[in-house]
Amino acid sequence: MNYYKPNTDYDVAIIGGGLAGLSMAILLRQKGHRVILFEKEKYPFHKVCGEYISMESWHFIKGLGLNLDELQLPIIKNLVVSAPNGNFLTSKLDMGGFGISRYLLDNQLKEIAERKGVTIFEGTKINEVSINDTIFTLKYNGGELSVPVVASGYGKKSNLDVKWNRNFTIKKATKLNNYIGVKYHIKTDFPVDTIALHNFENGYCGISRIEDNTYCLCYLTTAKNLQINEGSLKKMEENILYKNPFLHKIFTNSTFLFSSPVTISQISFDKKSQVENHILMIGDAAGMITPLCGNGMSMAMHSAKLAAEQVDNFLQQKITREEMENNFRREWQRLFSSRLKRGRLIQQFFGKSRTTNLFVGLTRQFPWLVNRMIKSTHGKEF
Numbered sequence: 001m002n003y004y005k006p007n008t009d010y011d012v013a014i015i016g017g018g019l020a021g022l023s024m025a026i027l028l029r030q031k032g033h034r035v036i037l038f039e040k041e042k043y044p045f046h047k048v049c050g051e052y053i054s055m056e057s058w059h060f061i062k063g064l065g066l067n068l069d070e071l072q073l074p075i076i077k078n079l080v081v082s083a084p085n086g087n088f089l090t091s092k093l094d095m096g097g098f099g100i101s102r103y104l105l106d107n108q109l110k111e112i113a114e115r116k117g118v119t120i121f122e123g124t125k126i127n128e129v130s131i132n133d134t135i136f137t138l139k140y141n142g143g144e145l146s147v148p149v150v151a152s153g154y155g156k157k158s159n160l161d162v163k164w165n166r167n168f169t170i171k172k173a174t175k176l177n178n179y180i181g182v183k184y185h186i187k188t189d190f191p192v193d194t195i196a197l198h199n200f201e202n203g204y205c206g207i208s209r210i211e212d213n214t215y216c217l218c219y220l221t222t223a224k225n226l227q228i229n230e231g232s233l234k235k236m237e238e239n240i241l242y243k244n245p246f247l248h249k250i251f252t253n254s255t256f257l258f259s260s261p262v263t264i265s266q267i268s269f270d271k272k273s274q275v276e277n278h279i280l281m282i283g284d285a286a287g288m289i290t291p292l293c294g295n296g297m298s299m300a301m302h303s304a305k306l307a308a309e310q311v312d313n314f315l316q317q318k319i320t321r322e323e324m325e326n327n328f329r330r331e332w333q334r335l336f337s338s339r340l341k342r343g344r345l346i347q348q349f350f351g352k353s354r355t356t357n358l359f360v361g362l363t364r365q366f367p368w369l370v371n372r373m374i375k376s377t378h379g380k381e382f
Helices: 019-030 055-064 102-116 159-163 223-227 233-239 245-252 296-315 321-347 353-365 367-376
Strands: 012-015 035-038 052-054 075-082 088-099 119-121 126-132 135-140 143-147 149-152 179-187 194-200 203-209 215-222 262-267 279-281
Touching: 012 019, 012 135, 012 143, 019 035, 019 055, 019 102, 019 296, 052 055, 052 296, 055 088, 055 296, 075 353, 088 194, 088 353, 102 119, 126 159, 135 149, 149 296, 179 223, 194 245, 194 353, 215 223, 223 233, 279 296, 279 321, 296 321
Parallel strands: 012 035, 012 149, 035 119, 075 194, 149 279
Antiparallel strands: 052 088, 075 088, 126 135, 135 143, 179 215, 179 262, 194 203, 203 215
């Protein structure tokens, strides 16, 4: 495909208004491009997420226009990892991170995007995307739009993934693609500068401070764990998570702020394609790192930066569409594919009580192993 001749109302349409989609929209508006973004929910809203961001993203977020210093967010420098039997290890986080809820962060970025001139359709779901020569057609509840460039940052799984028969949607259930995620916000007694990862049979639960003296409590487990507890989260938590003494204490001695938890199912860590039907995939839509590695939010924003750079070059007619797609795919894989591979490998050490108990016990004697694993799943400031 050759360069397009702009005869549409927008240069770029972005499907999904999470961190990746909003970041890309802001970056492209900063370059002067006309951007429209579609989000199926209405801001502000909660979503399943550990809500811990590596410091590698700090200056990038400030560059988008959000003054993080004013928010007085908790800076996190320490890590605790516990095994189901209560054995635990501690480690310093060389780069560290900070805590902020998606409810706050996504809404702040949405407001920045609108101020900069991004058109945002909230409560709008894209039902179909097709391309004819050099122009995409997007169909959504209430209308149709033509645009020369489309990017998708709709998260872990979408109706479009199924329509496009993306590989990970048609695979049989395995230990990498059949997880559920559950998130609470709580008030509790826990160190402000620490993030903890507490393991249990077939899963793990993270806790760390966010804004307003509140903590994010988020866990990942298999669909099977829920099934054997009659589909009841409460029963599953009492029968499985409570066996870890740290989790028993947190769940029974905290004030839960949600009337019901935020949940998501069918989470997959299988490999994904970064370009699908000429659409650039960003954030979790391009590939998910296992949450225990604690770096998914930074990766989402970094992928948006990579995509925005290539789209900008294409819209300025410096490169062809094919070059835009190939450049983005190559850069994404250079930066992230090895991280995701290591994340899947590390995941194998967690999940079974016996394996996790042994792993935590051994790494307590060799703390440098923990630091090496953390560094292997994180990048540099971007």
